[in-house]
Amino acid sequence: xxxxxxxxxxxxxxxxxxxxxxxxxxxxxxxxxxxxxxxxxxxxxxxxxxxxxxxxxxxxxxxxxxxxxxxxxxxxxxxxxxxxxxxxxxxxxxxxxxxxxxxxxxxxxxxxxxxxxxxxxxxxxxxxxxxxxxxxxxxxxxxxxxxxxxxxxxxxxxxxxxxxxxxxxxxxxxxxxxxxxxxxxxxxxxxxxxxxxxxxxxxxxxxxxxxxxxxxxxxxxxxxxxxxxxxxxxxxxxxxxxxxxxxxxxxxxxxxxxxxxxxxxxxxxxxxxxxxxxxxxxxxxxxxxxxxxxxxxxxxx
Amino acid sequence: xxxxxxxxxxxxxxxxxxxxxxxxxxxxxxxxxxxxxxxxxxxxxxxxxxxxxxxxxxxxxxxxxxxxxxxxxxxxxxxxxxxxxxxxxxxxxxxxxxxxxxxxxxxxxxxxxxxxxxxxxxxxxxxxxxxxxxxxxxxxxxxxxxxxxxxxxxxxxxxxxxxxxxxxxxxxxxxxxxxxxxxxxxxxxxxxxxxxxxxxxxxxxxxxxxxxxxxxxxxxxxxxxxxxxxxxxxxxxxxxxxxxxxxxxxxxxxxxxxxxxxxxxxxxxxxxxxxxxxxxxxxxxxxxxxxxxxxxxxxxxxxxxxxxxxxxxxxxxxxxxxxxxxxxxxxxxxxxxxxxxxxxxxxxxxxxxxxxxxxxxxxxxxxxxxxxxxxxxxxxxxxxxxxxxxxxxxxxxxxxxxxxxxxxxxxxxxxxxxxxxxxxxxxxxxxxxxxxxxxxxxxxxxxxxxxxxxxxxxxxxxxxxxxxxxxxxxxxxxxxxxxxxxxxxxxxxxxxxxxxxxxxxxxxxxxxxxxxxxxxxxxxxxxxxxxxxxxxxxxxxxxxxxxxxxxxxxxxxxxxxxxxxxxxxxxxxxxxxxxxxxxxxxxxxxxxxxxxxxxxxxxxxxxxxxxxxxxxxxxxxxxxxxxxxxxxxxxxxxxxxxxxxxxxx
Ligand code: HEM
Ligand SMILES: [Cu+2]
Numbered sequence: 001x002x003x004x005x006x007x008x009x010x011x012x013x014x015x016x017x018x019x020x021x022x023x024x025x026x027x028x029x030x031x032x033x034x035x036x037x038x039x040x041x042x043x044x045x046x047x048x049x050x051x052x053x054x055x056x057x058x059x060x061x062x063x064x065x066x067x068x069x070x071x072x073x074x075x076x077x078x079x080x081x082x083x084x085x086x087x088x089x090x091x092x093x094x095x096x097x098x099x100x101x102x103x104x105x106x107x108x109x110x111x112x113x114x115x116x117x118x119x120x121x122x123x124x125x126x127x128x129x130x131x132x133x134x135x136x137x138x139x140x141x142x143x144x145x146x147x148x149x150x151x152x153x154x155x156x157x158x159x160x161x162x163x164x165x166x167x168x169x170x171x172x173x174x175x176x177x178x179x180x181x182x183x184x185x186x187x188x189x190x191x192x193x194x195x196x197x198x199x200x201x202x203x204x205x206x207x208x209x210x211x212x213x214x215x216x217x218x219x220x221x222x223x224x225x226x227x228x229x230x231x232x233x234x235x236x237x238x239x240x241x242x243x244x245x246x247x248x249x250x251x252x253x254x255x256x257x258x259x260x261x262x263x264x265x266x267x268x269x270x271x272x273x274x275x276x277x278x279x280x281x282x283x284x285x286x287x288x289x290x291x292x293x294x295x296x297x298x299x300x301x
Numbered sequence: 302x303x304x305x306x307x308x309x310x311x312x313x314x315x316x317x318x319x320x321x322x323x324x325x326x327x328x329x330x331x332x333x334x335x336x337x338x339x340x341x342x343x344x345x346x347x348x349x350x351x352x353x354x355x356x357x358x359x360x361x362x363x364x365x366x367x368x369x370x371x372x373x374x375x376x377x378x379x380x381x382x383x384x385x386x387x388x389x390x391x392x393x394x395x396x397x398x399x400x401x402x403x404x405x406x407x408x409x410x411x412x413x414x415x416x417x418x419x420x421x422x423x424x425x426x427x428x429x430x431x432x433x434x435x436x437x438x439x440x441x442x443x444x445x446x447x448x449x450x451x452x453x454x455x456x457x458x459x460x461x462x463x464x465x466x467x468x469x470x471x472x473x474x475x476x477x478x479x480x481x482x483x484x485x486x487x488x489x490x491x492x493x494x495x496x497x498x499x500x501x502x503x504x505x506x507x508x509x510x511x512x513x514x515x516x517x518x519x520x521x522x523x524x525x526x527x528x529x530x531x532x533x534x535x536x537x538x539x540x541x542x543x544x545x546x547x548x549x550x551x552x553x554x555x556x557x558x559x560x561x562x563x564x565x566x567x568x569x570x571x572x573x574x575x576x577x578x579x580x581x582x583x584x585x586x587x588x589x590x591x592x593x594x595x596x597x598x599x600x601x602x603x604x605x606x607x608x609x610x611x612x613x614x615x616x617x618x619x620x621x622x623x624x625x626x627x628x629x630x631x632x633x634x635x636x637x638x639x640x641x642x643x644x645x646x647x648x649x650x651x652x653x654x655x656x657x658x659x660x661x662x663x664x665x666x667x668x669x670x671x672x673x674x675x676x677x678x679x680x681x682x683x684x685x686x687x688x689x690x691x692x693x694x695x696x697x698x699x700x701x702x703x704x705x706x707x708x709x710x711x712x713x714x715x716x717x718x719x720x721x722x723x724x725x726x727x728x729x730x731x732x733x734x735x736x737x738x739x740x741x742x743x744x745x746x747x748x749x750x751x752x753x754x755x756x757x758x759x760x761x762x763x764x765x766x767x768x769x770x771x772x773x774x775x776x777x778x779x780x781x782x783x784x785x786x787x788x789x790x791x792x793x794x795x796x797x798x799x800x801x802x803x804x805x806x807x808x809x810x811x812x813x814x815x816x817x818x819x820x821x822x823x824x825x826x827x828x829x830x831x832x833x834x835x836x837x838x839x840x841x842x843x844x845x846x847x848x849x850x851x852x853x854x855x856x857x858x859x860x861x862x863x864x865x866x867x868x869x870x871x872x873x874x875x876x877x878x879x880x881x882x883x884x885x886x887x888x889x890x891x892x893x894x895x896x897x898x899x900x901x902x903x904x905x906x907x908x909x910x911x912x913x914x915x916x917x918x919x920x921x922x923x924x925x926x927x928x929x930x931x932x933x934x935x936x937x938x939x940x941x942x943x944x945x946x947x948x949x950x
Binding site: 024041059068080104108113173180186205214 | 393394397465466470472473477478563567568569570573603605606608609611612632634635639643646647651653654657660661662664665667668669670672673682685686689690693696697700701702703704705709770773774777778779780781783
């Protein structure tokens with residue numbers, strides 16, 4: 001009784017879970033990075049399922065077979081010390097599983113941290129994404145435009161999001177395109193992703209930042225390259241320029257709708273100077289020189 | 302008038318005013334009640350000044366149950382708010398306060414207190430000691446914890462609750478983004494309670510290493526005592542990190558330093574690192590004593606010795622070492638790159654190996670046993686399947702690339718509740734039912750106990766399994782609401798139903814305590830479960846001095862072998878027993894600590910200085926005091942033993 005109910009409820013929950021998998025956001029990837037993580041997740045679920053089933057079966061067998069009611073009144077359980085071979089199995093099998101998962105983890109982590117698979121040789125589009133309470137500011141340095149709370153990207157081209165924050169630590173997350181990465185005040189993080197299909201994707205801050213956190217979302221629209229180019233040109237022709245005053249207004253705590261400007265805030269309000277995860281041409285991340293620079297900067301302030 | 306403005310709650314609502322009135326009336330009722338029944342003297346002599354580890358354990362227990370109630374109400378409010386989309390039961394600010402206080406209260410003031418309660422009550426008995434090594438320090442630990450908890454709990458009626466999460470990440474927790482005094486309460490109350498924990502750590506390490514009964518070598522210690530030893534070692538290594546981090550955070554908030562600020566060379570990532578260098582070992586501080594409890598209960602009711610004692614010891618030692626090497630898994634997404642994340646992924650997954658060994662050993666303890674399903678046993682075997690699910694999802698989270706998708710989502714919330722509830726909470730309830738007769742001399746009702754198990758076990762599954770799904774569907778944690786179009790509604794509704802069942806289960810436990818106190822038979826033996834370790838070798842309830850004659854131990858399961866193989870535990874005759882004196886100083890000193898904390902929260906420097914002088918005066922008093930304890934005479938021991946049903950031989 002005890003275990004059966006728990007077993008059934010968990011199997012039931014699991015079935016709902018598995019049947020629903022395809023429609024769950026994280027497991028419905030639209031780009032190589034998210035696809036890698038979705039694969040890892042599914043592999044780990046199946047692996048873990050084996051362990052769960054083994055433990056459940058052992059438990060049920062023990063509980064049914066050895067409960068007092070099913071045994072003679074004068075039965076005296078023996079003294080059993082432990083057995084070398086049993087222990088080797090109990091340690092060995094988990095170690096093998098952990099090694100298996102470790103290999104997958106290391107491989108996939110390098111994969112999602114690097115350039116998206118299949119686009120290694122393409123020139124990435126760089127977009128700066130800055131969080132402020134409770135908005136996202138997207139700057140396109142090449143195209144010289146800036147948007148608030150929404151971002152357009154071309155499909156089939158690697159995108160490099162440069163993440164940082166005005167204020168609390170936020171976490172940039174577009175589950176169908178890639179996993180999260182923090183946007184922080186003292187450091188620029190790089191998030192690599194690419195979209196393979198045109199469409200609208202949910203993006204949000206996943207890390208708690210205070211009162212307006214629940215609504216700190218943004219829309220990601222992936223467009224075929226030609227449409228994307230049209231959009232850029234349209235903005236460049238029609239949007240108002242972003243002034244420093246205007247930008248400071250935007251930074252005020254609160255919620256905003258979607259907004260569009262020409263120019264970016266990068267000139268008058270540059271991002272932090274410490275970089276992480278960006279592969280510089282010489283292959284070093286975040287050189288000591290940069291660290292010292294940023295220290296000096298902050299001393300002067 | 303201006304002076305008093307600071308005490309106002311920044312976001313008052315009807316509920317808060319109602320609570321203020323309710324708290325005021327309850328306090329008044331308690332004070333009037335104590336005066337009416339002339340219990341002040343009793344309270345002071347028997348409880349406020351006690352240094353007896355058993356009474357201190359019971360005071361921890363009562364506090365833990367109170368805090369469980371507080372944290373539970375918070376939880377129900379959260380689940381009610383998110384049960385339907387676009388709900389307006391709580392606004393964002395209220396929700397933020399509620400999840401913050403829920404986390405802090407449950408981990409630091411409920412679970413920790415529960416662990417301390419059982420550790421205090423059981424450990425000295427299991428090693429055949431008369432008390433802990435430093436009884437008065439033990440009282441100090443309890444009162445520090447208690448005053449810390451009270452300080453934290455008054456925040457919501459005086460000055461406002463903290464609202465930046467139990468993790469309190471800077472810069473969010475800094476003055477710029479959290480201007481109310483709430484986060485000051487967080488920093489100072491945890492600091493005060495944490496000092497108490499650190500002192501307990503030292504106290505119990507010394508107790509276990511130096512005060513074991515003759516013959517009890519380390520490898521003859523009961524498993525719970527082993528887990529207590531390792532837990533306290535982790536405490537001694539982990540809590541100083543928290544102490545330092547909180548001190549730095551307090552200075553940032555009160556004195557304008559820049560340890561964790563955005564500008565002037567501050568480093569926000571430093572807080573996250575400090576927090577988890579303490580925080581991950583902290584979750585093992587909670588779980589290891591729970592493992593110890595299961596290792597006592599499962600053999601008792603399987604009527605068999607614990608399988609693989611040696612590998613159990615090795616695995617907790619391995620877990621404790623590894624627990625300091627994994628903290629980065631709490632922020633794989635901070636941008637430290639693939640190499641660092643890979644290393645911490647592997648170290649994290651490695652913890653699953655010793656944990657797995659323990660699970661298999663418990664399963665093998667059931668093998669060839671003769672299993673009896675008492676309430677304590679039900680909770681212990683119910684723990685295994687649910688904890689396994691929590692544990693394997695932990696391994697999934699440990700895979701850095703996948704964690705980029707789970708981090709900060711409901712998936713994570715599901716993981717840690719499915720390890721903490723079956724792990725810690727089930728163990729504490731199981732331990733409560735198991736040791737209750739030893740504490741109070743009567744048993745809790747088994748029927749009500751089993752009913753509570755079913756409500757709680759089904760409740761946990763309903764409350765937390767749906768979160769795996771909504772997490773994978775993109776629901777971030779800590780969102781006060783979500784729109785209908787997200788489709789999260791159904792999962793959160795199921796979760797709310799589960800939370801309500803959990804509440805019913807806890808109410809059943811409290812009712813059980815009331816019911817059994819009134820109606821249960823007082824005529825029970827000192828060993829009602831037919832158990833195996835030393836605490837069952839003395840009377841129930843336990844006399845002040847624990848054992849009239851110090852037991853002598855020959856084997857691992859000393860009491861069992863005394864019963865089965867006729868080993869003699871108690872040799873010789875009664876001798877005078879030397880016991881420590883009660884003292885009011887720890888209580889008074891901690892009142893000053895409370896005052897100091899309160900004064901610092903509101904930057905009232907004069908009061909703070911006075912309170913600090915009070916604290917140092919108490920310490921000076923202790924240094925100069927002559928106190929050699931007292932002796933219990935042979936006649937008195939004989940009398941007490943007779944009264945409790947005859948000498949234990
Ligand atoms: C098999 C062993 C375990 C593994 C591999 C594991 C792994 C993890 C990982 C990787 C995270 C961070 C996930 C994230 O933030 O994205 C996490 C969070 C957490 N774990 Fe575990 N865990 C294990 C056991 C436990 C146990 C036994 C407890 C408590 C008794 C526990 C309590 C927690 C808590 C409280 C958090 C989240 C805290 C927060 O962010 O608020 N875990 N775990
Ligand atoms: Cu951890």
